[in-house]
Amino acid sequence: MRFGIAGAGFSGAVIARELAEAGHEVHVFDTRDHVAGNCHTERDPETGVMIHRYGPHIFHTGNERVWSYINRFGRMMPYNHRVRTTVGGRTYLLPVNLLTINQLFGTALRPDEARAFIDEQADHTIEEPANFEEQALKFMGRKLYDAFFHGYTRKQWGLPPTQIPASVLKRLPLRFSYEDSYFNHPYQAIPKDGYTAIVEGILDHPGIEVRLGTPFPLGERSRFDHSIWTGQLDAWFGHEFGHLRYRTLDFEEIRAKGDYLGCPVMNFGDIDVPYTRIAEHKHFAPWEEHEGTVCFREYSRLAEEGDIPYYPIRMTTDKTLLTRYLDAAREEPDVTFVGRLGTYRYLDMDVTIAEALTAADGILEAIDRSEPIAPFFVDA
Numbered sequence: 532m533r534f535g536i537a538g539a540g541f542s543g544a545v546i547a548r549e550l551a552e553a554g555h556e557v558h559v560f561d562t563r564d565h566v567a568g569n570c571h572t573e574r575d576p577e578t579g580v581m582i583h584r585y586g587p588h589i590f591h592t593g594n595e596r597v598w599s600y601i602n603r604f605g606r607m608m609p610y611n612h613r614v615r616t617t618v619g620g621r622t623y624l625l626p627v628n629l630l631t632i633n634q635l636f637g638t639a640l641r642p643d644e645a646r647a648f649i650d651e652q653a654d655h656t657i658e659e660p661a662n663f664e665e666q667a668l669k670f671m672g673r674k675l676y677d678a679f680f681h682g683y684t685r686k687q688w689g690l691p692p693t694q695i696p697a698s699v700l701k702r703l704p705l706r707f708s709y710e711d712s713y714f715n716h717p718y719q720a721i722p723k724d725g726y727t728a729i730v731e732g733i734l735d736h737p738g739i740e741v742r743l744g745t746p747f748p749l750g751e752r753s754r755f756d757h758s759i760w761t762g763q764l765d766a767w768f769g770h771e772f773g774h775l776r777y778r779t780l781d782f783e784e785i786r787a788k789g790d791y792l793g794c795p796v797m798n799f800g801d802i803d804v805p806y807t808r809i810a811e812h813k814h815f816a817p818w819e820e821h822e823g824t825v826c827f828r829e830y831s832r833l834a835e836e837g838d839i840p841y842y843p844i845r846m847t848t849d850k851t852l853l854t855r856y857l858d859a860a861r862e863e864p865d866v867t868f869v870g871r872l873g874t875y876r877y878l879d880m881d882v883t884i885a886e887a888l889t890a891a892d893g894i895l896e897a898i899d900r901s902e903p904i905a906p907f908f909v910d911a
């Protein structure tokens with residue numbers, strides 16, 4: 532069969548490879564002039580630092596299939612992510628752990644003592660939290676919430692946390708140990724030669740043709756027996772029912788000599804600091820040495836026409852609109868919607884790869900059984 536794929540990020544590339552290996556003809560289009568989508572990396576010509584162009588990307592997974600898949604296409608270097616936060620003129624460790632708690636309260640509590648102490652701080656008058664703020668106050672009380680959650684959340688989402696659903700904070704986001712590794716997964720790594728080299732390797736197959744700087748030819752899609760759409764779900768429908776909303780990021784570059792931050796990522800929780808965090812990219816490759824350094828301040832705002840869509844907003848009104856598009860997608864013939872934009876969800880890279888592999892399996896099984904190919908292979 533002949534497939535057309537919109538998007539050369541992990542979603543599009545992994546599906547392209549699986550289909551090509553099964554003997555199909557695959558045409559991949561991307562509007563950008565590079566592959567790897569938002570995971571794109573490139574060397575800064577001045578310093579030699581590997582830059583994560585659309586924000587820092589750390590690979591972490593517990594999925595064996597995904598871990599062995601990515602290792603087929605490049606060397607993954609062990610990397611343990613650590614994040615700090617500056618708030619009220621002091622610096623603390625994240626995720627909020629025993630040291631963070633003891634520093635904030637000027638205590639020296641052991642784990643069980645800290646649990647009991649946080650339970651005393653928690654606002655037990657809140658029975659049914661109506662929003663993110665109430666959920667956090669019910670879990671941890673005012674002081675921890677104000678220091679580490681209120682300002683950052685407000686800046687990231689551009690909304691008072693009283694307008695964010697309680698479901699965003701599902702469980703107590705505190706650790707009662709001194710463990711400050713940001714992720715818990717057994718495999719945590721960053722590719723030695725960057726993510727773009729990995730995705731180039733995935734797409735390097737005689738059955739795949741890649742056209743960069745070229746939008747998917749929606750008007751001529753009948754050229755393909757089936758299309759895979761990893762672009763924005765509503766864009767497939769010409770935004771017929773309205774635009775699904777996203778947050779976008781503005782990056783402000785800082786160049787310096789030596790070490791600017793002393794860590795890969797520093798968050799800024801104070802509401803009067805307009806950016807959410809600074810990332811120093813040479814710390815994502817601790818096996819390299821560079822004299823110069825490049826950092827980016829991140830500012831979060833609502834995406835407008837022409838902005839890069841980063842984080843789906845998924846508040847109640849967005850979900851209502853999403854339902855209309857999902858219903859329309861289920862009726863659409865000869866197309867499968869995949870990936871973070873195609874399903875309007877935040878997906879980590881490992882989940883993206885896992886879902887792309889599942890989608891490819893589903894497509895190949897449908898072909899084997901001569902059945903129609905489904906529009907989704909995950910619960911979108």
Ligand SMILES: Cc1cc2nc3c(=O)[nH]c(=O)nc-3n(C[C@H](O)[C@H](O)[C@H](O)COP(=O)(O)OP(=O)(O)OC[C@H]3O[C@@H](n4cnc5c(N)ncnc54)[C@H](O)[C@@H]3O)c2cc1C
Nearest residue numbers: 538540541542561562568569586589747762870871879880
């Ligand atoms: C700031 C930020 C930080 C992140 N950090 C991490 C992290 O640390 N760890 C982690 O695991 N994940 C992280 N992620 C998530 C990661 O970026 C995604 O998992 C991944 O990019 C999803 O791949 P994708 O192929 O679905 O989408 P994308 O990477 O967005 O690729 C989609 C591609 O489709 C192209 N496209 C869209 N429309 C069209 C069209 N009409 N025609 C042709 N091409 C089109 C786009 O140009 C894009 O290249 C982060 C995400 C963000 C926003």
